[in-house]
Structure formats: C-alpha cells, structure tokens
Amino acid sequence: MSTKLxxxxxxxxxxRMAESYHAAYDRKAVKDGxxxxxWKFADDAVYFSPYFGKELIQLKTQPISVxxxxxxxxxAYSLRxxxxxxxxxxxxxxxxxxxxxxxFEGHMKNGTKMSFYAYGxxxxxxxxxxxRWETHVNEDYSAFxxxxxxxxxxxxxxxxxxxxxxxxxxKEAGVSLPVGK
Numbered sequence: 224m225s226t227k228l229x230x231x232x233x234x235x236x237x238x239r240m241a242e243s244y245h246a247a248y249d250r251k252a253v254k255d256g257x258x259x260x261x262w263k264f265a266d267d268a269v270y271f272s273p274y275f276g277k278e279l280i281q282l283k284t285q286p287i288s289v290x291x292x293x294x295x296x297x298x299a300y301s302l303r304x305x306x307x308x309x310x311x312x313x314x315x316x317x318x319x320x321x322x323x324x325x326x327f328e329g330h331m332k333n334g335t336k337m338s339f340y341a342y343g344x345x346x347x348x349x350x351x352x353x354x355r356w357e358t359h360v361n362e363d364y365s366a367f368x369x370x371x372x373x374x375x376x377x378x379x380x381x382x383x384x385x386x387x388x389x390x391x392x393x394k395e396a397g398v399s400l401p402v403g404k
Contacts, residue, residue: 225350230318236261236351237321241314244323244343248309254297258290265352272358275382292386295400299392300371304329304337320346320353337370339363 228236243261247253269279270289282289300307307329314323322345328338341364344357368375372388393400 225352227349228351233318233347233349233351234316237316237345237347238314240345240347240351240353241316241321241323241343245309245312245314245325248297248325248327249312251297251301251308253293254301256290256294258293262289263352264289265348265350265354268353268355270356270358272360272382274358274360274364274377275385276378276380278381280382287386292389295386295389295393298398299389300329302392302396302398303331303371305332306330310338320344320355331370337363337367339367 240259240261244259247257247259250257264282266283268282270282271279287295297307307327309325310328311326312323314321323343325341325343326338327341328336330336340361342359344355344359345353346355348354365375365377368388372385372392374384374388376385378384390400
C-alpha cells in the first residue's frame, strides 16, 4: 500500500493530474498514444458517463485500457477535425479529487468549426490514486460525433456502439488501431 498523502500533497497532486490531462490533449499527443502522466488508477477504479451507458465500468476488467480508448478517440476525431483539441480549460482541485471543464474545438478541412464541452469529475483515495472518474458532455457533443464518427448517443445501454464506431472510422481511413491494455 502506498503512503497516505497530506492534504497539501493531495491538492497539489490533483492540480497536476488535471493539468496533465489538459497538456496531453493540448500537445495533440493523445492521438499518438500519450497518457495523462500524473494519473494512477486504484485497482478498484470505476468510470461512468451517462452518455455511454447506465452502468459503472470497472476499469481493471475492461479489454481496452483508458489510454488505448483515448488514443482511438483522439485519432478518430482528428480525421475530420485535424486541429481538434482543447481551446479552454479550467480545473478545481480539492482534497478528494478534482473537477475540470474543457472546451474542445476543431475545424473541418472546409473551415467549419465545431466544439463541445467535456466535464470531468475525478475522485481519489488517500494515496492519490483515482477511484472514480466521470465524464459529462454538453449537447453539442452529439452534433460533433455525427460529423467525426457518423453516429452519436447517448448510448443508453453501453459504450460498445461508440467503440465500434471509433474502430470503423479508423479502419475506413486506413489508420492502424492501437493495441494493448
């Protein structure tokens, strides 16, 4: 078991975690496999988004890692929106995690701009490992997905149709899929 962090250490870590998420996307590096460097997941970490189903996703048991799915997503979005990335970011670190708000934006080759907000809620344990991560998006996300991958949610049963659309979009473009857990 890792060492319990002090309150000051946790808040500083939570700021670094949020900023590492932003930095990876801002560098346009997630599509090339970059991770959120400061993020460490607890063994019992879960993910939830009402846009991607009704159930908590146990991250440890998923066949595709957070890193791989983020890479697939960023690669697929960048096909139609080559400059896709964050244009505004705010975070609020606290003792038990952090909240972040990101405005993602991209331009199609014809100059059309589309954007959406993503809101992240991250809870951590006393060692600073992520135990729960939630993502919520605004209504503009659906229109963005229609253009980026040809389908949108909310996907009320599970995220499989979304992951299938990402895979299909990448394969149709001749982009190799990331592998690994």
